Amino acid sequence: MGRAPCCDKANVKKGPWSAEEDAKLKDYIEQHGTGGNWIALPQKIGMKRCGKSCRLRWLNYLRPNLKHGGFSEEEDNIICSLYISIGSRWSIIAAQLPGRTDNDIKNYWNTRLKKKLLGRRKQQQQLHHQQSPEGSPATSVEHDHQNHHQSPSSHGLSNSALERLQLHMKLQTLNQNPLLHTMLWPKLHPFQEKLLLQAMNDENNNNQSMQLPLLPQPEMMESPPSNTIIAKPLEDEMMMMMMNHSSNYNTSTTSNETITTTTTTNEINVDPSPFQLGGGDDFIMGNLDNSGSSLVWWSNEFETSNGVNYDRSGSFSSSSNDSSWEYCAVRSSDGAGLF
DNA sequence: AAGAGATGCAACCGCGACCAA
DNA sequence: CTTGGTCGCGGTTGCATCTCT
Numbered sequence: 001m002g003r004a005p006c007c008d009k010a011n012v013k014k015g016p017w018s019a020e021e022d023a024k025l026k027d028y029i030e031q032h033g034t035g036g037n038w039i040a041l042p043q044k045i046g047m048k049r050c051g052k053s054c055r056l057r058w059l060n061y062l063r064p065n066l067k068h069g070g071f072s073e074e075e076d077n078i079i080c081s082l083y084i085s086i087g088s089r090w091s092i093i094a095a096q097l098p099g100r101t102d103n104d105i106k107n108y109w110n111t112r113l114k115k116k117l118l119g120r121r122k123q124q125q126q127l128h129h130q131q132s133p134e135g136s137p138a139t140s141v142e143h144d145h146q147n148h149h150q151s152p153s154s155h156g157l158s159n160s161a162l163e164r165l166q167l168h169m170k171l172q173t174l175n176q177n178p179l180l181h182t183m184l185w186p187k188l189h190p191f192q193e194k195l196l197l198q199a200m201n202d203e204n205n206n207n208q209s210m211q212l213p214l215l216p217q218p219e220m221m222e223s224p225p226s227n228t229i230i231a232k233p234l235e236d237e238m239m240m241m242m243m244n245h246s247s248n249y250n251t252s253t254t255s256n257e258t259i260t261t262t263t264t265t266n267e268i269n270v271d272p273s274p275f276q277l278g279g280g281d282d283f284i285m286g287n288l289d290n291s292g293s294s295l296v297w298w299s300n301e302f303e304t305s306n307g308v309n310y311d312r313s314g315s316f317s318s319s320s321n322d323s324s325w326e327y328c329a330v331r332s333s334d335g336a337g338l339f
Numbered sequence: 340a341a342g343a344g345a346t347g348c349a350a351c352c353g354c355g356a357c358c359a360a
Numbered sequence: 361c362t363t364g365g366t367c368g369c370g371g372t373t374g375c376a377t378c379t380c381t
Binding site: 037038059088089090091102103106 | 365368375
């Protein structure tokens with residue numbers, strides 16, 4: 001037995017609001033406030049609308065000082081940064097953008113900003129698809145782009161986390177350009193950082209049952225222990241997704257495999273990994289080092305000491321003053337992955 | 340010019356959180 | 361502690377408009 005409806009659905013008007021309804025609601029709230037009870041409000045003013053509908057209309061459209069459309073570059077950057085950090089927590093993101101509503105930002109992200117930022121990858125995938133029509137399907141993110149309003153792909157990974165990973169990679173690529181760096185990674189106001197940290201810790205706390213490490217507070221990040229993997233929400237989520245996605249994932253603390261990659265521009269030695277994660281098609285591979293920020297992007301295959309081929313499709317890293325991160329997505333010839 | 344498909348946006352839905360009784 | 365009502369959020373849907381062929 002489901003919960004009781006909040007209103008009599010049969011006698012409630014749905015659909016677009018008329019100017020008359022808008023005026024009625026606006027006038028009432030400006031004079032009397034909401035009274036702390038949205039459900040009762042429509043009856044008070046004689047409207048055949050659900051209280052939730054009134055609330056939504058007020059918050060998203062009628063409220064004073066709301067801006068519609070015309071997102072600035074700075075707003076784009078803030079949305080993007082926060083989305084990568086905390087995911088689709090539109091209310092938190094909206095709180096950082098005065099005059100914007102969560103619904104507005106959500107729509108803007110889904111319809112424009114995401115495409116704007118991931119456009120290049122889409123082109124790459126289209127090219128890849130043309131070159132190998134029998135190849136693997138597009139990621140769920142791009143699949144969704146091409147199939148508006150259709151169900152997610154059967155890939156099984158969270159679109160949100162994939163997007164965040166892709167964006168992180170993309171922005172780190174752009175990060176090589178110092179001009180773009182400041183443009184795309186704006187320094188947050190301390191209050192924004194505090195909010196962000198709070199949100200991150202909330203997320204980590206919620207995941208405690210999964211035994212994921214907590215995000216360290218700034219004061220805890222003074223000198224991270226060597227080879228300690230500090231989980232940020234993005235990484236947590238990706239790890240959990242990989243584990244959920246992979247029916248045959250494997251974790252190990254006894255890997256003795258050393259991977260050496262050689263590219264035309266980079267030579268990367270990955271320490272014997274303390275943690276393996278694999279299975280399925282794609283993998284996340286990470287390595288914490290203390291050598292500062294570095295960025296590499298591979299598209300070539302590389303071979304491990306035991307002869308397993310990995311197609312390292314991309315890699316990125318990020319860093320703060322105290323710690324740095326390096327990740328790459330890998331696909332192996334034998335179905336094993338490394339973290 | 341017309342039809343089909345893509346896009347953008349407002350609004351709805353359902354669920355979990357919260358709180359008071 | 362339980363229950364019922366409300367709030368707030370994120371995901372989804374419906375539809376008008378735009379773009380392409």
